[in-house]
Amino acid sequence: MDRRRTAPLEAVMDLLLDAVCVVDEFGHFVFVSAAFERIFGYSCDEVIGRRMIDLVLPEDRERTLRAAAEIMSGEPKLSFENRYVRKDGAIVHILWSARWSESERLRVAIAHDITARRRAGDMQAAMYAMSEAAHVATDLFDLLARAHRIVADLLPAERMMVGVRNEVDGVLNIAYAADAHGDPVDGLPSRCIDFCADVVTRGETRLMAGERGETWLGAPLVSADGCLGALALKRAPGAPVFTERDRELLNFVATQIATALERMQLQTRLRRMAQYDGLTGLPNRALLHDRIETAIAAARRAKGRLALLYLDLDRFKEVNDTLGHAAGDVLLHDVAQRLRQCVRDADTVARIGGDEFVVLLADVRRMEDAETVADKIRDVLARPVTMDGHELTVGASIGIARWPENGDSAKDLLLIADAAMYAAKRRR
Numbered sequence: 280m281d282r283r284r285t286a287p288l289e290a291v292m293d294l295l296l297d298a299v300c301v302v303d304e305f306g307h308f309v310f311v312s313a314a315f316e317r318i319f320g321y322s323c324d325e326v327i328g329r330r331m332i333d334l335v336l337p338e339d340r341e342r343t344l345r346a347a348a349e350i351m352s353g354e355p356k357l358s359f360e361n362r363y364v365r366k367d368g369a370i371v372h373i374l375w376s377a378r379w380s381e382s383e384r385l386r387v388a389i390a391h392d393i394t395a396r397r398r399a400g401d402m403q404a405a406m407y408a409m410s411e412a413a414h415v416a417t418d419l420f421d422l423l424a425r426a427h428r429i430v431a432d433l434l435p436a437e438r439m440m441v442g443v444r445n446e447v448d449g450v451l452n453i454a455y456a457a458d459a460h461g462d463p464v465d466g467l468p469s470r471c472i473d474f475c476a477d478v479v480t481r482g483e484t485r486l487m488a489g490e491r492g493e494t495w496l497g498a499p500l501v502s503a504d505g506c507l508g509a510l511a512l513k514r515a516p517g518a519p520v521f522t523e524r525d526r527e528l529l530n531f532v533a534t535q536i537a538t539a540l541e542r543m544q545l546q547t548r549l550r551r552m553a554q555y556d557g558l559t560g561l562p563n564r565a566l567l568h569d570r571i572e573t574a575i576a577a578a579r580r581a582k583g584r585l586a587l588l589y590l591d592l593d594r595f596k597e598v599n600d601t602l603g604h605a606a607g608d609v610l611l612h613d614v615a616q617r618l619r620q621c622v623r624d625a626d627t628v629a630r631i632g633g634d635e636f637v638v639l640l641a642d643v644r645r646m647e648d649a650e651t652v653a654d655k656i657r658d659v660l661a662r663p664v665t666m667d668g669h670e671l672t673v674g675a676s677i678g679i680a681r682w683p684e685n686g687d688s689a690k691d692l693l694l695i696a697d698a699a700m701y702a703a704k705r706r707r
Contacts, residue, residue: 298390302331318392320366336362336370338435350386351379368520372397405429406535413539422543423455426536433528436512438464442475443508451476478509484530492516496525498533502541510536556630558608559615567629567637571689574641575682583642585682586649589696591704592634593674606666617659621652646681653677676704
């Protein structure tokens with residue numbers, strides 16, 4: 280190649296903002312213009328003779344080699360996109376225009392850096408995707424799994440972990456941990472949990488290098504009410520290190536996840552308020568109806584049986600009249616706890632108003648079992664309760680309805696059990 284002829288041409292190419300690259304038939308750089316260093320971080324001397332594919336992000340290498348083969352077969356590429364790893368470890372998005380010179384046996388390409396454009400588009404897409412995820416996710420794990428897929432497109436990592444603070448006591452619990460493929464990861468090392476806790480405590484995005492060469496990047500999940508938890512990514516030793524630009528991107532994504540998480544927590548609280556009694560935490564009348572209908576459907580399929588116990592506390596009014604409603608509330612909460620201890624996990628204890636409770640016994644093998652549970656409840660509630668120096672004793676009038684003998688719906692069973700309860704109260 281005549282240097283006198285190419286030198287002026289190289290000078291002109293060095294003025295271009297895009298990088299001009301020339302690669303031989305074996306994939307080695309033979310020339311790069313000055314813009315190459317600005318875009319990729321490597322000087323001309325550092326890349327001449329190196330394989331082009333070594334600078335490509337591993338996830339994009341296979342399709343890049345396919346595109347190179349197509350170019351060398353005579354098919355020019357005018358808008359091929361892939362990602363490269365800069366010298367400083369950052370990932371850049373490149374839009375290529377390339378063609379093959381058969382006479383020179385060289386591949387000539389122009390690289391246009393579209394990282395900023397792609398990042399802006401990706402951030403907007405992430406915002407829309409997280410908004411959609413918040414509306415369609417069925418539970419917290421589903422929400423975070425959807426968030427993981429969104430994050431993985433922006434910031435590839437070996438592992439993603441999300442710690443969420445308990446709404447009651449503020450304790451940080453790991454709600455999600457998965458590898459790059461979304462498969463759950465169990466048995467997280469304590470340093471992973473400690474890193475999330477540190478991010479929450481500091482309330483700021485954190486970058487940490489591990490002892491084995493891995494890198495961690497974490498961002499707090501901040502809402503209007505405070506820090507909900509932390510999002511953390513881990514890259515394995517040898518993978519591109521996280522950069523300041525990655526910190527900004529993760530912080531943006533964490534903000535979207537925090538908004539979605541806050542919305543889900545609010546919806547959960549609203550559902551709980553609509554389905555559970557605020558004083559005792561037991562299911563309310565509306566949820567009880569659903570549970571009964573579900574139990575009837577299951578019993579019908581399995582040719583099983585179930586029973587309903589309707590309870591009204593005896594002498595509860597005396598407690599309210601003598602010690603006040605605050606004492607009555609404490610007593611109702613204590614009764615709820617005692618009733619839970621009398622049944623199985625599959626059964627339901629509900630408060631349907633005042634001092635009235637209902638116990639749904641699902642999958643009753645013998646109808647005598649309902650009487651056995653009723654006797655157990657009477658014994659448990661007959662134990663004294665000490666409150667403000669007073670020893671209180673309450674009992675319960677209990678009515679029982681059985682399916683299928685006494686009705687075929689929740690309404691029917693509740694009416695029968697209620698009537699039986701009042702009959703029992705009149706006999707006391």
